[in-house]
Amino acid sequence: MPHIPAVSRRLVLGGALATGALAAGVGGAQASPVAQGGAVPAALPKRRPGQKSMIDVPYAAHRTVRVGVIGLGNRGSGMAEGWSVVPGCTVTAVCDIRADRAKRTADRLVATGKPRPAEYGGSDESFAQMLKRDDIDLVYIATPWEFHYRQGKAAMSAGKHVIVELPIATELDELWDLVDTSERTRRHLMLAENCSYGRNELAMLKMAHEGLFGDITNGHGGYLHDLRELLFSDTYYTDSWRRLWHTRSTASFYAMHGLAPIAAAMDINRGDRMTVLRATATEPRGLADYRERFVPRSHPSWRETYVNGDLVTCLIDTAKGRVIRAEHDVSSPRPYSRINTLAGSRGIFEDYAGVMATDGGRIYVEPDHGGHSWRAADAYRKEFDHWLWKKIGDDAANNGGHGGMDYVLQWRTVQLMRAG
CATH class of the missing domain: 3.40.50.720 (NAD(P)-binding Rossmann-like Domain)
Incomplete structure (x- = not known):
């Protein structure tokens, strides 16, 4: 795979991390400055003399x-x-x-x-x-x-x-x-x-790299998981550490579950790179509403004010003109989904598709399909099953x-x- 020059490697980190809420919060606002039309300047530290990237550096061999x-x-x-x-x-x-x-x-x-x-x-x-x-x-x-x-x-x-x-x-x-x-x-x-190692995600990666979708244009992933009961549990998260993050900032705390497989399929840092991120969020409603209905007034959570939006959405541009949508929501009643959708000039794969979904997701690719109708992707998952799953799936x-x-x-x- 092609190598990214050192400057691009650091630019992608600065561009992706400094202009949105993937890793760090965007304060108490409900949208990042980028989403409101502004720009967050990215400070790009210089390497120290003699310091080199660790990309593609092999490990020393270990027997155990x-x-x-x-x-x-x-x-x-x-x-x-x-x-x-x-x-x-x-x-x-x-x-x-x-x-x-x-x-x-x-x-x-x-x-x-x-x-x-x-x-x-x-x-x-x-x-x-x-x-x-x-x-x-x-x-x-x-x-x-x-x-x-x-x-x-x-x-x-x-x-x-x-x-x-x-x-x-x-x-x-x-x-x-x-x-x-x-x-x-x-x-x-x-x-x-x-x-990134799920069976469907790795099959999607193989489909993309073998050209099934043509030129990749966009992807959509996320972490949509109703965690309200666990967030208010007194035993599941020690000292309520995970719930407390919702009192600190507006951020896409867990976007990588949906973003990473899409980035892999697009060869991010291996031929493409992220350049701009725009982030926006809904008002925080889910946790307070759940607390009102199910949590006794004596519970310590009643001293908390939640600021993180229920749904945080990030739109990410890449150097090759692709767009990635990454979403995060753990505060709303909804079925679990990582979305896991990848589309290109010749077709689209979609996981977590509800009643139409099978174990292999659903797919629409030319010239195999027509009539604007989804097809079960099981046969494609079998054909493009990744070698890792073939070798160690059992x-x-x-x-x-x-x-x-x-x-x-x-x-x-x-x-x-x-x-x-």
Whole structure:
């Protein structure tokens, strides 16, 4: 695939991140300055002398990939078990601010016949002690969002590669600092975007790269997930960390689930790049309405004011004239969807299409179809099934969450590190 010059690589980060709300909030306003016709200037830091990009830099080959896990709540504990069953991988250390979670995760690994990992916990600085170990090659981070930047930077500075749940950071200067830290330490920093490894998403990627849709013109993805009950739960998100983000800023907190597969199909940073982002949001209504109907007045959430719009929409232009629409809504009653739509000059694929949907989504491509009628995409998914799913689909179904895509993400990461 074609390489992007260094200046373009940094321009795409500046353009995409500095002009909207994908990673950082846009304050209390209901639309970004770009959406209102203005422009947010992007400061593009210069590389230090001798500093080079980490794009396409291979790993040193590892016989066994040794993983340390930071964050053992709902997500991290499950992923710790996932890492442990990937061939050529072992979990050597686990860490959580709550020491009982580290013990619980270690006990579960032992119960499945795995070696007991070292346990760290008891404070929000316990991770720093874990990072001193010399038997960790890859650090996986699944803590609340506000900790990702500091923990990711510390792990790279300690000589570890890092894979972190989204978002990687929440402030623009933090994102630039992580880029620089990765380049300076020569350690990879990866987003654990499991949705890029879904079976439909990877089939769509293969269809796009083999020209089924002609010239790609636009994509539409999102994270539409009714989380209201979980957001107000006293146990699901520790200290209500996720709900509290809705009191801090107007932002598309979780856009990457729908955006990343579209970006991959468009070869973003591999031939195309994002140039402009416009963001807008509805008024915040969903969380307050849910609280009014279902949450007792004694609950601490009644002291909160929600500012994030229920639906946050980002429109992104690319250098090749494409448009991506990325949406985020976790505050409204609606069926789950990542939308996952890709269109071009010869056809369109759409996932999550409601009553018309099958396991493979729906499709309309020329010259196969006509009459303005959607067709089930199952046959196309079978024809364009990605080699990863052909190779490890059964293992993924038996070992991974979210339909197996968690395992595919973990398996590919480990095998890349083993191959070098």
